[in-house]
Amino acid sequence: MPDRNRTVFFISDGTGITAETLGHSLLTQFEGIRFRQVVIPFVDSVEKAQACLPRIAEAAATADGRPIVVTTLIDPEVRETIRRSEALVLDFFETFLVPLEREFGMKATRAVGRSHGATNSTDYLRRIEAINYTLSHDDGVSNRDLGEADVILVGVSRSGKTPTCLYMALQFGIRAANYPLIPEDFERGTLPPALEPHTRKLYGLTIGAERLSRIRNERRPDSRYASLENCRYEIEQAERLMHRYGIPSLNSTTKSIEEIATTILQDVKLERHAY
């Protein structure tokens, strides 16, 4: 019989985002256990590691069973301190640094906080520029410099364009503009004129009518805008436009923002580089 609850600590000398990301992937593979997750970032000294031990001991003393500790810790002393706890400790760095050191014939530098540390200033400015570009080209607010976009998402209102664009900018430094397709476009039967010079950069997001109606109802309950009938009409018309212009597209209904962004970058062959 599996335990019903488990406490999982993500302990990192940096932000803990790496530990949490991989740890979360692993935990989703175990059904029927409720994981209480605790992230402890910036544990970069033996003292801070020692301060974690009572928290782990406290979790161990509950009915939840032995805690799990996932670590991304570079300093051997800090890591050893955590290892003295009664938890099952999974060490993400050490496990893979050793085979890599052997492969490269060199020692890892074991510098703390590299993974999400401040990168060099040029990289930072490029990322910030992508975010600013994306924000100022959200929802068709500006047609200026549309030619500078890496990709331009089109789709009906609330099809997921904005979160996807922001994610691409933040995570990958992509300049992602987005432009809504609205009833006027459907009546005219053509793309918004501002987009005509950039059809090769366009990528369409479509969505199931039920899902769209639910999302729109959160904003404007019981409006015509949110009605299933109107959602169906707009989606059908938008898909017709995408088809007519040969715009590649994907259906966002059952996809996460991460999956949508990854699919788009793959389809339009944009090289991605995670920050």
Added chain:
Amino acid sequence: MPDRNRTVFFISDGTGITAETLGHSLLTQFEGIRFRQVVIPFVDSVEKAQACLPRIAEAAATADGRPIVVTTLIDPEVRETIRRSEALVLDFFETFLVPLEREFGMKATRAVGRSHGATNSTDYLRRIEAINYTLSHDDGVSNRDLGEADVILVGVSRSGKTPTCLYMALQFGIRAANYPLIPEDFERGTLPPALEPHTRKLYGLTIGAERLSRIRNERRPDSRYASLENCRYEIEQAERLMHRYGIPSLNSTTKSIEEIATTILQDVKLERHAY
């Protein structure tokens, strides 16, 4: 002598974000090697795995030395297909799933694409709501519903408020408003009146004058706004306001967006839950 270049493949049955995040952390520990990184997402069948093999073989045939392959692959057959390549294969999932299975006394479900798969609809809507809230409360555009913010960042223009807020919303589902501190506020010597009811939610971002001047110069070259002298003045005044109101703050100068966001959430004791 270490090799000078290495090709690293991140091969995943999902988005590849987990593989890339952990892999990138590991690679930053090896200095003097230039890594050519290739992400291959959505490898969820033996056929797709087989299609990766020629690409790995091609990299192996170059002067760069044996490629590294980092995988997050759940299906054993898919994984075995990749293992047949001539690369050094580091398997992030299998390595840790086995000890977890032993610990929990149960088998992992080995369902593909869980980590960044579409989560349930309520979670999705909450995340989208956080993004929308954050966008509509960027740069003080709206004072409405400021009470609903989880945190409100304050600081001079270009101190990093917007990227940090967007990151907190996207990555952690935090409703993060931000409000600029401007010369009028400094002359008056008080916070913008709209913020007065919410002082306990405020968090200050400050920044080095040289860095701020550089960032502002990208936008408005050679303006008074971007001048080092003006940057120094604004920062000093903003810090004085933060101090006067007892607003916790951090200096963003040498920090990445991830580090700033993590520090804020830790300081204001907001529970974080990564998407």
